[in-house]
Amino acid sequence: MRSLSVVGLGPAGAGAAAAASRLGVKPVIYEAMEKPGLKPCGRGLPIVDGGLPVSIPRDSILRRIRGARMYVDGEFLFEMKGFLDGYIVDKTVMLEAIAVEAGGEIHYRAKYKPGSSTVRLPGGGEARVEQGVFAGGHPYYGGAKIAAVQWIMKTGPRSDPVGDMLEIHFDTELLGYAYIFPKEEGFIEVGIGGFATPRELRERLESFIHKRSDLRELERVKLEGARIAIGGLDLGVVDGLVKAGEAAGFVLPLTGEGIRPSLISGYEAASALIEGGSPLEKLRSLPIARAVSMQKRILDLVAGMSVEERRSLLKSLTPRAHAEIALGMFRKHILLKELARSPRALSLLGLVTRLI
Numbered sequence: 251m252r253s254l255s256v257v258g259l260g261p262a263g264a265g266a267a268a269a270a271s272r273l274g275v276k277p278v279i280y281e282a283m284e285k286p287g288l289k290p291c292g293r294g295l296p297i298v299d300g301g302l303p304v305s306i307p308r309d310s311i312l313r314r315i316r317g318a319r320m321y322v323d324g325e326f327l328f329e330m331k332g333f334l335d336g337y338i339v340d341k342t343v344m345l346e347a348i349a350v351e352a353g354g355e356i357h358y359r360a361k362y363k364p365g366s367s368t369v370r371l372p373g374g375g376e377a378r379v380e381q382g383v384f385a386g387g388h389p390y391y392g393g394a395k396i397a398a399v400q401w402i403m404k405t406g407p408r409s410d411p412v413g414d415m416l417e418i419h420f421d422t423e424l425l426g427y428a429y430i431f432p433k434e435e436g437f438i439e440v441g442i443g444g445f446a447t448p449r450e451l452r453e454r455l456e457s458f459i460h461k462r463s464d465l466r467e468l469e470r471v472k473l474e475g476a477r478i479a480i481g482g483l484d485l486g487v488v489d490g491l492v493k494a495g496e497a498a499g500f501v502l503p504l505t506g507e508g509i510r511p512s513l514i515s516g517y518e519a520a521s522a523l524i525e526g527g528s529p530l531e532k533l534r535s536l537p538i539a540r541a542v543s544m545q546k547r548i549l550d551l552v553a554g555m556s557v558e559e560r561r562s563l564l565k566s567l568t569p570r571a572h573a574e575i576a577l578g579m580f581r582k583h584i585l586l587k588e589l590a591r592s593p594r595a596l597s598l599l600g601l602v603t604r605l606i
């Protein structure tokens with residue numbers, strides 16, 4: 251194989267391009283928009299054991315994150331420090347740098363027409379797309395999705411409400427959470443995602459902001475939102491191209507974290523295609539695929555609980571157990587030890603703990 255087609259330059263497309271380059275194959279990338287990584291996103295990228303198959307370009311790092319403050323239904327739970335680390339990244343800068351570093355032939359404003367195996371090129375004409383990775387994101391995902399909306403706000407010279415921490419506010423009725431993420435200096439993102447319509451989410455977000463004296467006076471820059479695939483894996487092909495990233499369900503259903511799972515799945519799908527293995531088998535057997543499936547089981551379980559049971563579960567988990575589940579690590583020796591400290595959580599999670 252001399253070249254590999256990649257449709258979409260989100261995290262999954264960038265991962266596929268990096269793998270192709272590492273294996274001596276030229277990635278040819280078709281991205282519908284004028285820049286990569288434009289999907290609205292909190293841009294949080296945790297540092298996790300096992301890491302990423304590509305290094306994060308230095309100049310794409312906007313902030314270092316050193317933990318999170320957790321709340322449930324307005325009540326402070328705890329501060330998670332020491333085992334939740336990561337970055338807030340400029341996705342556009344990060345993805346473009348990875349694709350350029352991979353020596354990719356990048357076509358922007360080049361939209362793939364599903365069913366036609368062709369891409370319409372911006373200067374006129376079409377390119378034929380045959381063997382490759384399909385990384386077009388959530389519109390091509392066949393499972394359940396939720397919505398998320400966020401305000402980008404300017405903190406200006408005022409003190410930053412979060413600093414180098416994230417704020418996560420679980421909402422047990424919504425089965426979702428509101429969040430405050432720092433961005434580049436002087437800006438924050440305040441968002442919410444969960445099982446409600448975009449309109450209801452906007453109303454809940456408004457009320458969340460209104461209750462906070464440190465948020466309600468801030469200048470609002472932009473309201474944005476998108477869907478998130480939370481229904482677990484949806485492996486398959488689009489016109490013979492192997493789906494990766496959010497199109498294939500590589501998003502952690504409890505947290506909505508999709509950058510890391512998408513990057514890894516794009517990388518592995520491309521590697522398998524080039525090396526001649528079965529890409530679908532490879533994707534199915536990845537640790538991140540197991541993490542998606544485990545979180546999906548927990549989400550289904552929690553969806554069947556009463557609001558009181560959900561609250562009780564969230565409150566009884568230790569900070570370390572929260573991190574272990576949220577990051578999709580599910581390391582047996584850590585999780586079982588942590589759950590032994592919270593019998594209530596152990597009984598509520600029941601069957602799921604037997605699968606760990």
Ligand SMILES: Cc1cc2nc3c(=O)[nH]c(=O)nc-3n(C[C@H](O)[C@H](O)[C@H](O)COP(=O)(O)OP(=O)(O)OC[C@H]3O[C@@H](n4cnc5c(N)ncnc54)[C@H](O)[C@@H]3O)c2cc1C
Nearest residue numbers: 258260261262282291292293294362386387495496508509
């Ligand atoms: C509000 C919100 C906040 C989020 N916050 C976080 C977060 O903090 N951390 C995190 O890890 N995840 C977060 N996510 C999830 C994360 O953004 C996605 O899961 C991730 O971007 C998916 O990567 P992807 O490459 O599969 O798809 P995308 O990032 O959606 O990229 C797909 C690309 O394909 C292009 N494309 C689509 N169709 C075509 C076509 N026909 N032809 C050519 N190109 C096409 C698109 O223009 C796009 O650039 C958030 C999501 C939302 C909605």
